[in-house]
Amino acid sequence: MKLKAALLASVLTLAVALPALAQTPLPDPLDDRSAKRLERMEKVVRELRSIVFQGRDTGKPVVVQPAETDAQIAAMSDKLNDLEQTLTRLNGQNETLTHDLDQARRAGEAQKTRADALDQRLAALEKKVADQEAAAAAAVPPPPPPPSASADPAQAFKQARQLLLDGDYGAAEQAFAGYVDAYPDSAKTPEARYWLGETQFVREAYGDAAGSYLGAVRGWPQTSWAPDAVLKLSRSLVALRKPADACKTLDELARRYPKAPSAVTAKAATTRAQAKCAA
Template sequence: MESRSAARRPGSLHLLAMVLMVAAFGSRYAHAGLFDDDEARHQIKELSIKTNDRLDIIAKGQIELANQIQALREENSRLRGQVETLTYELEAARKRQQDFYVDLDGRLRKLEPQPASSTEARPADEGRPQADAPRKVASDPAAETREYEAALNLFRANKLKEAASAFETFAKAHPDSALAPSAYYWLGNAQYSLRDCKKAIDAQRLLASKWPAHPKAPDALLNVATCQQELADAKGAKTTLETLVAKYPDSTAAATARQRLKK
C-alpha cells in the first residue's frame, strides 16, 4: 500500500503543478484584459477631450472669420459711400470750372476785336466787284455769334459729343472768324472731356500756332501738356511747358507750368 501511494505522489504533484500554472496564466490574462479596457477608456477620453478642444478652436475661428467678413463688408460700404461722395464733388468741381471758363470766354470775347459788318458803308469803287478778283462771301458776325453760342451752350449742358461736332463745324465754316480761335479752344476741351487726347492736342496746337497772340493761346499750350502727360509723353509735356513759360512768361498758365516743371 505504501509503495502504491509513493508511486502515485509524483503524478499527483505533477497534476497539481499543472493546475497551478493554468490558474496563474488565467489570472495574468484576466489582469491584462482588465488593463487593456482601462487603457482604451483612458485613450478614448483623451481623444474626446482633444476633439472637443479642436472643435472649440474651429468654432472660434469661424466666429472670428464671420466677424472679419462683416467688418470688411462695412468697410467696403463705407468706402463705396466715400467714392460716391468724391465722384459727386469732382463732378461738381468740374462743372464749376466749366462754368467759370464759359464765363471767362464771354468776358474775353468782349475784349476781342469784332469783324466789320458786311453792311458797313464802302466807297463806291470798292463796292463794285472787279472782273479778275475772286468773289468772297461776306461774313455775318451776328450769325457767327449765334452759331458759336449754340455750340457753347451744348458744352455748358455737358453734351460733349454734340458740342465737339458743333465747334468743329463752326471752325471749318468760319476759318477767318474772330471766334475761330475760341472754337478750337472749346473743341479741344470737349475732346479732352471725351478722353480723346490726340484730337484735343490737335485742336489746341492749331490754336496756339495759328493765333499765338490770342488770349487763349497760353491755356491751349497748358492743355496740350496735360494731354501729353496723360498719354505718358513726359518728355513732350516738359517741352510744351517750357515753351509756354518762354513765350508767355506773365500768363496765369505759365505760373501753373512752372509749378508742374518743379515736380
C-alpha cells in the first residue's frame, strides 16, 4: 500500500507540474533534444498512470518491468531459434557429407579389390600363354637340313616331294629351296622351283611364288607342269595388283601352251576376267 500511495503521489505531483511546465515559455522552435526529453517524460507519465489504475482496479501488488524488455527477449529468442535451425541444417549437411564420404571410400576399396584381382588374373594368363608358347616351341621338330652337295640329288628331290604330298608345306618349302641352292644346274631344278612356288602360293606369299614360278618357266619348257606354272604366275600377279603383267602372261600361256589341260584353260579364263584383260 505504501508503494501504491507513493506512486499516486508521484502521479499527482506530475499532474500539477505539467500545466506549469506547459505555461513556461520554451525556446521557439524546440530543439531536438528538448522535444525528445518531453516525449520520454510523457511516455513515463502514461506508464505510471497505467500502473496506478492497474493497482487500484485489481488491488494486487504491481510489478514494474523495464520498458521494451519483452521485445528484446522476443528478438533474442528469434535469433536463438534461427541459430538452432542453422545448426540443425549444418548438422544434416555434415551427416550427408559423412555418408557420401563413407560410400566413396567403400567404392574405392571395392575398385581396388577388383583391380588387384584383375592384375592377378592377367599375370596368371600371361604365365599360361608363356608356358604354352614354350611347350609349343619344344614340340615343333627342327626343320630338316637342306641336302648337302654330296647327297644324291634324286633322293633329295624325292624327299622334298614327299613332304609336299604329306601336306607339310613349311618343311617342303625349305627342302625345295635347299635343293635349288644345292643343285642349281640339275635337270630337276626348274621343277623344284615350280613346287617351291606351290608351297609359297599356298601360304599366299605371292611375291615369292611369282619369283619361283618365273624361274621355273624360264625357257618355256614343254613339261606337264609348265602350263600350270604359267597360270599360277598370272594369278600371283593379279594378287600383287599387276593386272597388265598378268594379262601378258596369260597371252603367253595361250600361245606357248595351246594344248594345255582344260582345267588350266578354264582357270585362265577366270583369271583373265579378274585382271580385266582385253578380249
